[in-house]
Amino acid sequence: MPRSAAAGGRYTPPAGAARAAPASLRSDIADAGLALAGRPGIAWAERAMPVLGMLRTAFETQQPFAGLTVAACLHVTAETAVLVRALTAGGAQVHLAASNPLSTQDDIAAALAAEPGVTVQARSGGDRDSYYEHIHRVLDAAPDLVMDDGGDLVNTLHAERSELIAGVRGGCEATSTGAARLRRMAATGSLGFPLVAADVSATRRMIDHKYGTGQSVLDGILRATNTLVAGKTLVVAGFGPCGSGVAERARGLGAQVIVTEVDPVRALAAIMQGFRVLPMTAAAPLGELVVTATGSRDVLGSRELSLLPDGAILANAGHFDVEIDIQALTGLAVDVHPAVRPYADEYVLADGRRLILLAEGRVVNLVAGEGSPPGAMDTSFAVQALALAWLAGAKLDPVAGWPFPDAAGVAAVELAAGLSAEPGQPGRVLDVPAGIDAQVASLTLASLGTRIDSLTAAQGDYLESWRQGS
Amino acid sequence: MPAETVPFKVADLALADFGRREIRLAEHEMPGLMAVRAEYAASQPLAGARITGSLHMTVQTAVLIETLVAIGAKVRWASCNIFSTQDHAAAAVVVGPDGTPDDPKGTPVFAWKGESLEEYWWCTQQALTWAGDSGPNMLLDDGGDATLLVHKGAEVEAAGEVPGAKDDDSDEWRVILSVLASSLAETPGKWTAMAAGIKGVTEETTTGVHRLYEMAKQGTLQFPAINVNDSVTKSKFDNKYGCRHSLVDGINRATDVLIGGKVAVICGYGDVGKGCSESLRGQGARVIVTEIDPICALQAAMDGFQVATLEDVVGTADIFVTATGNYNIITAEHMSRMKHQAIVGNIGHFDNEIDMAGLARLPGIKRINIKPQVDEWTFADGHAVIVLSEGRLLNLGNATGHPSFVMSNSFTNQVIAQVEIFTKTEEYPVGVYVLPKHLDEKVARLHLDALGVRLTTLTKEQAAYIGVPVDGPFKSDLYRY
Numbered sequence: 001m002p003r004s005a006a007a008g009g010r011y012t013p014p015a016g017a018a019r020a021a022p023a024s025l026r027s028d029i030a031d032a033g034l035a036l037a038g039r040p041g042i043a044w045a046e047r048a049m050p051v052l053g054m055l056r057t058a059f060e061t062q063q064p065f066a067g068l069t070v071a072a073c074l075h076v077t078a079e080t081a082v083l084v085r086a087l088t089a090g091g092a093q094v095h096l097a098a099s100n101p102l103s104t105q106d107d108i109a110a111a112l113a114a115e116p117g118v119t120v121q122a123r124s125g126g127d128r129d130s131y132y133e134h135i136h137r138v139l140d141a142a143p144d145l146v147m148d149d150g151g152d153l154v155n156t157l158h159a160e161r162s163e164l165i166a167g168v169r170g171g172c173e174a175t176s177t178g179a180a181r182l183r184r185m186a187a188t189g190s191l192g193f194p195l196v197a198a199d200v201s202a203t204r205r206m207i208d209h210k211y212g213t214g215q216s217v218l219d220g221i222l223r224a225t226n227t228l229v230a231g232k233t234l235v236v237a238g239f240g241p242c243g244s245g246v247a248e249r250a251r252g253l254g255a256q257v258i259v260t261e262v263d264p265v266r267a268l269a270a271i272m273q274g275f276r277v278l279p280m281t282a283a284a285p286l287g288e289l290v291v292t293a294t295g296s297r298d299v300l301g302s303r304e305l306s307l308l309p310d311g312a313i314l315a316n317a318g319h320f321d322v323e324i325d326i327q328a329l330t331g332l333a334v335d336v337h338p339a340v341r342p343y344a345d346e347y348v349l350a351d352g353r354r355l356i357l358l359a360e361g362r363v364v365n366l367v368a369g370e371g372s373p374p375g376a377m378d379t380s381f382a383v384q385a386l387a388l389a390w391l392a393g394a395k396l397d398p399v400a401g402w403p404f405p406d407a408a409g410v411a412a413v414e415l416a417a418g419l420s421a422e423p424g425q426p427g428r429v430l431d432v433p434a435g436i437d438a439q440v441a442s443l444t445l446a447s448l449g450t451r452i453d454s455l456t457a458a459q460g461d462y463l464e465s466w467r468q469g470s
Numbered sequence: 471m472p473a474e475t476v477p478f479k480v481a482d483l484a485l486a487d488f489g490r491r492e493i494r495l496a497e498h499e500m501p502g503l504m505a506v507r508a509e510y511a512a513s514q515p516l517a518g519a520r521i522t523g524s525l526h527m528t529v530q531t532a533v534l535i536e537t538l539v540a541i542g543a544k545v546r547w548a549s550c551n552i553f554s555t556q557d558h559a560a561a562a563v564v565v566g567p568d569g570t571p572d573d574p575k576g577t578p579v580f581a582w583k584g585e586s587l588e589e590y591w592w593c594t595q596q597a598l599t600w601a602g603d604s605g606p607n608m609l610l611d612d613g614g615d616a617t618l619l620v621h622k623g624a625e626v627e628a629a630g631e632v633p634g635a636k637d638d639d640s641d642e643w644r645v646i647l648s649v650l651a652s653s654l655a656e657t658p659g660k661w662t663a664m665a666a667g668i669k670g671v672t673e674e675t676t677t678g679v680h681r682l683y684e685m686a687k688q689g690t691l692q693f694p695a696i697n698v699n700d701s702v703t704k705s706k707f708d709n710k711y712g713c714r715h716s717l718v719d720g721i722n723r724a725t726d727v728l729i730g731g732k733v734a735v736i737c738g739y740g741d742v743g744k745g746c747s748e749s750l751r752g753q754g755a756r757v758i759v760t761e762i763d764p765i766c767a768l769q770a771a772m773d774g775f776q777v778a779t780l781e782d783v784v785g786t787a788d789i790f791v792t793a794t795g796n797y798n799i800i801t802a803e804h805m806s807r808m809k810h811q812a813i814v815g816n817i818g819h820f821d822n823e824i825d826m827a828g829l830a831r832l833p834g835i836k837r838i839n840i841k842p843q844v845d846e847w848t849f850a851d852g853h854a855v856i857v858l859s860e861g862r863l864l865n866l867g868n869a870t871g872h873p874s875f876v877m878s879n880s881f882t883n884q885v886i887a888q889v890e891i892f893t894k895t896e897e898y899p900v901g902v903y904v905l906p907k908h909l910d911e912k913v914a915r916l917h918l919d920a921l922g923v924r925l926t927t928l929t930k931e932q933a934a935y936i937g938v939p940v941d942g943p944f945k946s947d948l949y950r951y
Contacts (some may be wrong), residue, residue, distance in 0.1 A: 256771075273754050276776070
């Protein structure tokens, strides 16, 4: 059943809890006894995250985060644990809150909370109040750096804990949804420190969004429903990196895929890839599976929901649970059968049609599946870890200091160029420096055993020059 | 003894050099045919065979013809489609590897690109008419036109008269009737004698095979036939992968239209339709399939294609391709309802899948030839459709048909089938046969090395476990691949 949208009471921070990180900050997790149970999951993820592994080794030597406190609001999963361990290896104290109560894996939370230098504020299935309470608790640590996934941590910090702003050097945001929020904050001059929008990294969009999300959204739908995709009509709302990934993977499974878009360029891209593009009101009556991946809200509102065929399965791949209008769905329903399968609620409409809502409209790959596969998260988190090190002022000299001769050699020039820039004045949302992208791509290639060519000096000169013609 | 002169009618013998160069390249891509040449070089199993071939006169067919000759056969050839001849290939076959355009020493060919219907049936007759009144003793057919002429000729001779044409008869049928009328007048008994001398026919394609089974059912089939089409290494390769390659090639050469983003309708989801759907999807088109067979329709749906009726989508799609083996699939009325400059083409064997005669009869219709095998037909209301190859096989009319490697599979089956019937005539009473599975597997085997395929061999224990010989055949006849 959809939970109450009421805001509820807000957590009040302890008086005078300004700069000094309270030594007493403890983890708030479901069961510390699950720590052992969580370790194999983290070890499994570590094996699939070679780039973070390489960064961790480098951070151990270089200590880019020595003496720094990181407040993070991320999905508490095994992959996040691998990221956190890379940061603590680099000298950071990390305080982690869950960015979504449904995605928290309690065993992972327990295993991570048992690590030195880490506290975890996350219990699976928590409500809105405990969600914000957890965010406040990690803010109590008075962070030097922040990592956000959706923008709630940064937003709360500005709205309710503004005394902490001055102490924050910067941070990074993982999602497009959060980055869009932060840009709106920056546009009104409300952002108090620089933030790297890690969602726009080229490597991240390619690997995590398109392939990671594309695969895991279908995985989530399959786990929740066990429906045969071949022969079904699947409607994807949104043809951004996530939506196009879902569309391609669904086609690979034999679905007929229909795309809905508001952006003509993306709609055209879908058409050129052979997808059918329709307005949602025309697509909805055909949609046996409907996946929202827009970052917007009310993509399936009352009107669209009322057009869906009997048995339609609805899933959201976007960050927030606003893409499918659950209030509208509840309003249309004469009866609700919760949990007809785990993470699948059946809404019965007045004319007898049944609509299956997965994961209560929350991000289906994280709720009903396991989120983006670790191999994809590896890229994203490597980008974020490097962005954070950059913001921390670390001297990341790729040639002298980085123990990855092959990969670093490829990207050395670009990395040096990209990282020579200062993070810039406070209050700006920054793109991921090109050097970080090149570095992550190089490390990923190295992990895949792929060797690529290097420009010769003559080729480099040629590309720099403009006088040479035919 | 004076050198035998080679009878022929082709476009231009001066094209022979170019044809020979292409044949040389094709030989490398046709490892199956070349392996058969080597295998039978000494034993010459087709010595004494007089083969009349009716099959697209392309570069690949040239390699087939020269393979038949290399293992002992005498051959006369015509194309089985008025547009499909590659004139340089025809010239090279006539000239032969050892001749010159001034002194051709190759094989008689009667074929050129762009024959009229009268010329086409004249060519077929020439291919069937051997010196000294001897007819062929083997047929190699594609679509069954040579077989049809022999059978209809014998039928007419038995009846003593040629039936009159009916109002709804096609132009082509009228031509056939007139051919039969003159032969009945000039050389009575020709077809009857010819039919009696033919040991068998090997048939290349679905459409011809369909005719053969019909004749066998009616008891009118005069000689045994091997259905080469239904060899796995033919229909599951040529029909599917060949069309996957040559459909987009034909559309591109004809129109150079960007296929990505377009909506394409494929009529028929058999082997050919499957290859066509995959190829257009691969170019970024959204493919819609039409079907009458629930099994094929379900296959299309499970492969992620929208399945609709032509009526549903005729007004919205950009490209239409027929691949049914049936007739009147796209009618003139359908075409009149298509979008302006919709592209209409056929990849099925005959030109009756698209009702070209009906289109030409529409009041106010105008035909503008854009370039060879590309016509714009403008309707009275001013909108137009683009028809490729006048509704004939567009992959052969607008491009060069299937690529050599795929044809090597098909043609190796043809050669093996010719050898089977010619050398084991008594084992094949009148009827329609498919090649035994071990020969099908042999054809596949002959093509593996060229692709660097490393095959795993069953252990004796494994072979016993699934109850097959170590060297095959590996599958039951019911297996569908």
